[in-house]
Amino acid sequence: MTLPQSAQVLAADSRMLAVVFADRQIHFFDMSTGADSASYPSGGAPLVFSGGSSGTFRPDGSELAYAVSSTTDATSKLVTMSVHDGFVSRVRIGAGEGAFDTPSLWTNGGIVATSGLLGDTGPFDAVVVSPTTGVETASTHINPDGGGPVYSSDGVHAADTSHTDLGDTTFYSGGGASPHNTLRTFVIGAHARSVLEEPHHELHVLAVSPDGSTLLYYDDSGSGGTAGITLSPDFGLFFLHDGVRQQLAHWDGNSWRGAAFFDHSDAVVARHVNGDEQLLMVGANRPTPTLMDTVAGGIDGSPFIVTGLR
Numbered sequence: 314m315t316l317p318q319s320a321q322v323l324a325a326d327s328r329m330l331a332v333v334f335a336d337r338q339i340h341f342f343d344m345s346t347g348a349d350s351a352s353y354p355s356g357g358a359p360l361v362f363s364g365g366s367s368g369t370f371r372p373d374g375s376e377l378a379y380a381v382s383s384t385t386d387a388t389s390k391l392v393t394m395s396v397h398d399g400f401v402s403r404v405r406i407g408a409g410e411g412a413f414d415t416p417s418l419w420t421n422g423g424i425v426a427t428s429g430l431l432g433d434t435g436p437f438d439a440v441v442v443s444p445t446t447g448v449e450t451a452s453t454h455i456n457p458d459g460g461g462p463v464y465s466s467d468g469v470h471a472a473d474t475s476h477t478d479l480g481d482t483t484f485y486s487g488g489g490a491s492p493h494n495t496l497r498t499f500v501i502g503a504h505a506r507s508v509l510e511e512p513h514h515e516l517h518v519l520a521v522s523p524d525g526s527t528l529l530y531y532d533d534s535g536s537g538g539t540a541g542i543t544l545s546p547d548f549g550l551f552f553l554h555d556g557v558r559q560q561l562a563h564w565d566g567n568s569w570r571g572a573a574f575f576d577h578s579d580a581v582v583a584r585h586v587n588g589d590e591q592l593l594m595v596g597a598n599r600p601t602p603t604l605m606d607t608v609a610g611g612i613d614g615s616p617f618i619v620t621g622l623r
Contacts, residue, residue, distance in 0.1 A: 323368035353399025357381030405447030420468035451502030470525025479512035492535025519572035
């Protein structure tokens, strides 16, 4: 399928791709045929955030959850749309000016979303919201200046990164602390706990295994220098399983993007290499990443949409 350059992906699963066009129409594309099967008005201005999808399908594929901002004020709503007839239902309204919910996953337990304020001013929370009542059934506070959270496909486990003062604190004019040197995991509804602390490292969570036991993350330099880290065992792409790190690839200066586990020990991950976008398979029993696909061209943002097990 070919999409307009201005089109933005809201959500994807194995059956359907939801895309918002410039006219705020949401189009549903059949993954097996590429056909534009239906399109409906979005009911507002859909909130689309860079770095990942900003919506999610119901497990049976019958509805899409996403957020829309008001065209008259700074409020937003979490809504659902029927794939069959385009009917839009409000789940809940953001609690105050600039408040929003970014839905990441819809499970039988509810809609998993990141709730916060536009502008990264916090507070931020990982929440589970009832799609019928809009009530939060679980919530964990996360740092507004952190990275993530990234959710497991069961909608229970999550991971993020934050800054801990390990002797490498640098305060910028905006008040945020860097680097993100601490990797944390949590069950939504419980407190986050640190599982890895690396001074002068910049950690990026890419994926969480379905049972929450394994994290896929990228370890970069947090001090601004890269001399001597190319073949270092301390930088690059890693699994973290029960506190044990396994290096999957050395640091090479390329940008690792979205990823997803397709079982408990194997994952697919996208990265940007010399102007091209690559999709690779990595695993605990694979000595090196396996190249699956390549898209040529300097694309701003990965063309690969990686979704996990459902």
